[in-house]
Amino acid sequence: MPSFPVPSPSVLDLAPVVPVVVVEDLADAVPLARALVAGGLPAIEVTLRTPVALDAIRAVAEGVPGAVVGAGTLISPAQVSDALAAGARFLVSPGWTDVLLESMRAAGVPFLPGVSTTSEVVALLERGVREMKFFPAEAAGGTAYLKSLSGPLPQARFCPTGGIGPANAPEYLALPNVGCVGGSWMLPADAVAAHDWDRVEALARAAAKLRRADAVLSAGGTCR
Numbered sequence: 001m002p003s004f005p006v007p008s009p010s011v012l013d014l015a016p017v018v019p020v021v022v023v024e025d026l027a028d029a030v031p032l033a034r035a036l037v038a039g040g041l042p043a044i045e046v047t048l049r050t051p052v053a054l055d056a057i058r059a060v061a062e063g064v065p066g067a068v069v070g071a072g073t074l075i076s077p078a079q080v081s082d083a084l085a086a087g088a089r090f091l092v093s094p095g096w097t098d099v100l101l102e103s104m105r106a107a108g109v110p111f112l113p114g115v116s117t118t119s120e121v122v123a124l125l126e127r128g129v130r131e132m133k134f135f136p137a138e139a140a141g142g143t144a145y146l147k148s149l150s151g152p153l154p155q156a157r158f159c160p161t162g163g164i165g166p167a168n169a170p171e172y173l174a175l176p177n178v179g180c181v182g183g184s185w186m187l188p189a190d191a192v193a194a195h196d197w198d199r200v201e202a203l204a205r206a207a208a209k210l211r212r213a214d215a216v217l218s219a220g221g222t223c224r
Contacts, residue, residue: 011090011110012131012157012179014043014068017169017207020161020184021046021056028192029056033064035197036186039204045072045092045182048079054086061087070110077103084109092159092182094135096120101127112159116140121149121156131157133182138163143171150177169210183207 011018019036021044023029029052033044044067046057053071060069070090071083080091080103091104096113101124104111112133115121117140124132134146137160141148146158160172161182172181186203190196 010131010179011043011068011070011112012159014180015041015208016173016180016210017041017186018043018045018070018159018161018180018182019186019204019207020072020182021187022049022184023052023056024050026052026055026059028195029059030063031195031197032187032192032200033060033067033069035200036204037064037066039186039201039206040208041186041204042066043068043070043090043180045070045090046088047072048083049073054082057083057086057088061089074100074104076100080104080107092133094133096124101129105129115158118149118153121153125153125156130155131179132159134158134160136162137172137181138168143168143175146172146175146177150175153177166207166210169207173210 019041023046036044046053046069048071057069057071060067068089070092071088072092074080074091074093084107090109091107091111093100094114101113112131113124114133114135157177157179159180159182160178164181164183165185169181172178186207187200191199
């Protein structure tokens with residue numbers, strides 16, 4: 001099958017962590033995104049899990065310079081179209097079908113289809129897709145699983161999401177086939193409820209400092 005290049009720049013290379021954001025109150029979208037960007041996390045995935053999600057994407061796209069806002073939890077071509085219309089600059093799905101994949105590919109922006117098995121990874125490689133979301137990361141095998149994939153499938157790169165926090169993120173980022181991780185630990189519910197954007201910014205800044213060069217695998221090996 002033909003190979004299709006990934007649109008540039010890659011979402012996997014913007015920052016070590018992509019915040020996964022669930023916006024409940026539209027008024028929080030812009031100050032929340034500003035805090036994340038100020039902390040060094042420009043790529044922001046807003047999940048389509050709430051009624052205000054699309055409006056939140058639109059608000060961030062229009063009101064937060066430096067933010068690269070994307071849409072997550074996409075499961076239909078209609079959602080892909082809606083996300084693009086709202087200003088999403090990248091797309092993320094928890095899984096994929098050929099219909100959904102072609103819709104995301106046709107969008108012309110970077111996209112990360114979700115995988116959790118080797119067969120799904122191979123199927124995407126056959127379709128020319130090399131960058132993927134590994135979800136749910138911890139439940140699907142975690143760092144041990146991804147490390148096992150790096151040998152036979154070195155061309156695949158991942159953004160693991162699901163069960164990742166500051167304690168285990170460095171182990172993921174140490175893997176050669178991981179470009180970044182997704183998580184929401186820099187957005188604790190009490191900080192968002194209190195509109196404590198300084199705390200969010202501080203947590204984002206700490207997350208932005210997680211680099212492969214500083215990470216050490218739990219097995220004791222240093223990253224290469």
